[in-house]
Amino acid sequence: YRTEDKTSGKVYYAYRDPRSGKRHGLGSDKEQAIADTMALNSAIYASIATTRLSTIVENKPSSPTFGRVLSRHLELCEKKRKLAANTLKNKASTGRAWEKALGAGTHLSEIKVRQLVEVLDSYEDRPRMALAMRSAAVDIWKDAVAEGWAEDNLAAKTRAPTVVVNRSRLTLPDFMLIYEQALKLDAWISRAMELALLTSQRREDIAALEFRRGKDSTAWIDDRLYVIQGKTKNKVSIPLDTCIAGFTLSSTIKACRDNIVSRWLVHHTRPRALSKPGDQVWIDTISKGFARARDLAGIKGENGKTPPSFHEIRSLSIRLYTASQGPEYAQAIAGHKDATTTAIYRDVRGDEWVKVG
Numbered sequence: 235y236r237t238e239d240k241t242s243g244k245v246y247y248a249y250r251d252p253r254s255g256k257r258h259g260l261g262s263d264k265e266q267a268i269a270d271t272m273a274l275n276s277a278i279y280a281s282i283a284t285t286r287l288s289t290i291v292e293n294k295p296s297s298p299t300f301g302r303v304l305s306r307h308l309e310l311c312e313k314k315r316k317l318a319a320n321t322l323k324n325k326a327s328t329g330r331a332w333e334k335a336l337g338a339g340t341h342l343s344e345i346k347v348r349q350l351v352e353v354l355d356s357y358e359d360r361p362r363m364a365l366a367m368r369s370a371a372v373d374i375w376k377d378a379v380a381e382g383w384a385e386d387n388l389a390a391k392t393r394a395p396t397v398v399v400n401r402s403r404l405t406l407p408d409f410m411l412i413y414e415q416a417l418k419l420d421a422w423i424s425r426a427m428e429l430a431l432l433t434s435q436r437r438e439d440i441a442a443l444e445f446r447r448g449k450d451s452t453a454w455i456d457d458r459l460y461v462i463q464g465k466t467k468n469k470v471s472i473p474l475d476t477c478i479a480g481f482t483l484s485s486t487i488k489a490c491r492d493n494i495v496s497r498w499l500v501h502h503t504r505p506r507a508l509s510k511p512g513d514q515v516w517i518d519t520i521s522k523g524f525a526r527a528r529d530l531a532g533i534k535g536e537n538g539k540t541p542p543s544f545h546e547i548r549s550l551s552i553r554l555y556t557a558s559q560g561p562e563y564a565q566a567i568a569g570h571k572d573a574t575t576t577a578i579y580r581d582v583r584g585d586e587w588v589k590v591g
Contacts, residue, residue, distance in 0.1 A: 249267075431550065434568045459474065
């Protein structure tokens, strides 16, 4: 660039750096300024070309690392979705397993479907874990797509592992046989069974039921039965006149109001090693109590399957409500947002005859 000093009339030359736009003085010697400009251009443009070529050869990904994507996913699960503590723990566990397999520093754009398939194949002898790992990966990539870090869900392109369920479904006749034996045992066993059948709720929500709402209550009785489900945080409100298979919710609640002072519907009625009358019955104790009544009733698993557990009452309840009230009612009382989840519970796993006509 040429500039003239208006005071002295002397001409000066300057060079403009193409990288920054800044000007640098080259003095008043025109020939030297031209020579310097040519030398500078040669050096600078060579440097720019080298940098571009280096970038192309290295093909350095601009996407975030898998470790960063996982951290964001777990953050969203904890703060936005407000999942249960146990669910968050499981998500963190499967997430770390993926992080170990793929590498925390691996950029998301470098990960291919085949890599995910190979990780899932490594769990071939543990199909349930493979299913959990795939589900976790689908959720991680779903958030990555939502954040604009990925174009599509790679994990969803993998084949879902096949899991054969080895636990028998519970039929209504078997439920009644178990219930008859439960009546001979601790009162809370039969009450828990009634509540599970009437409400379609999980055992942790049955155990959490209180007679009136407290500061930290998640399930309570008022003008209706209210449940904030522990696993999903979905909210369910059930009328007290609900009835199924000869049981009525209001009558069951009334039976829970015995001569023992307690805040819990399902409570101990006699002293135990670590519990006193009125104390809440823990979920594992509920399962063991049901198993005891089941064994007394002689209910066993068929065709090599394990006997039905307390959780199977939820499936039975959903099937009964589907038959009597319709699939939408069954989905609502179960607290399922997705109809496909309810359909899984309606699957009888070959333990009941399909009646035609």
